[in-house]
Amino acid sequence: MRGTVETWVNSQWKYLAAPGQLSVEINTLKCLRNFFHHHQELLNTVRLIPTTGMPISTDLLFLCLIPSEAVEAAIAQSQDRFRSAVRDACQETFHWYGSVVNINPCIFNFGMAAFERLTEANVQMTGDAANRLRASYEMEEEEGHSHFVDGRIATSAATMSQLLSEIARTGVGR
Numbered sequence: 001m002r003g004t005v006e007t008w009v010n011s012q013w014k015y016l017a018a019p020g021q022l023s024v025e026i027n028t029l030k031c032l033r034n035f036f037h038h039h040q041e042l043l044n045t046v047r048l049i050p051t052t053g054m055p056i057s058t059d060l061l062f063l064c065l066i067p068s069e070a071v072e073a074a075i076a077q078s079q080d081r082f083r084s085a086v087r088d089a090c091q092e093t094f095h096w097y098g099s100v101v102n103i104n105p106c107i108f109n110f111g112m113a114a115f116e117r118l119t120e121a122n123v124q125m126t127g128d129a130a131n132r133l134r135a136s137y138e139m140e141e142e143e144g145h146s147h148f149v150d151g152r153i154a155t156s157a158a159t160m161s162q163l164l165s166e167i168a169r170t171g172v173g174r
Contacts, residue, residue: 024089024092024093025093025106025109025110025113026110027086027089028086028089028090028092028093028094028103028106029103029106029107029110031074031075031078031086031089031090032066032070032071032074032103034074034077035070035073035074035077036074038077045066045067045070046064046065046066047063047064047065047066047167047168048062048063048064049062049063049064049065049167049168050062051063054167055155055163056153056154056155056163057153057154057155058151058152058153058154059149059150059151060104060105060108060149060151062104063102063104063153063164063167064102064103064104064107065100065101065102065103065164065167065168066100066101066103067099067100067101067168068096068098068099068100068101069099071090071094071101074090075087075090093105093106093109094106095151095152095153097153097164097165098162098164098165099164099165099168100164100165100167100168102151102153102164104151105149105150105151105152106151108148108149108151109148109149109151112147112148113148115133115137116147
């Protein structure tokens, strides 16, 4: 007997996303993954920076900064016929600040969307991390908060691009 299989992810640019699929997020992250896998060492390019004590305001505890030239190179390596869609998706899901791009909001929101889909499908998630995530999710539900983040950064200390460029250049965090 043959049945149908539903997927939450469409990881190919040539297929349009069905409602509820995570295509935009997975494809932008896949674009970067392919680039780093084939061209650069990820650890020497990406900066994971704690926001505590920094002169910024954001709804995430960490920034995940990549040089904008690396994201542009990742977009440029995509197939010609999909490059426009790749660029639009990266512009939509990543936050661009001059010479650096913060990809953490995309990663966070993809993880939250995946958690929701797994919960809806009654997939059992166990362990302390799963229990903490579930408790946080339920608290957000009760308080009427969104489970997703905007991830934009605000500061009054300097222009955003100067501040993040300096953070990425000096390698604070990691």
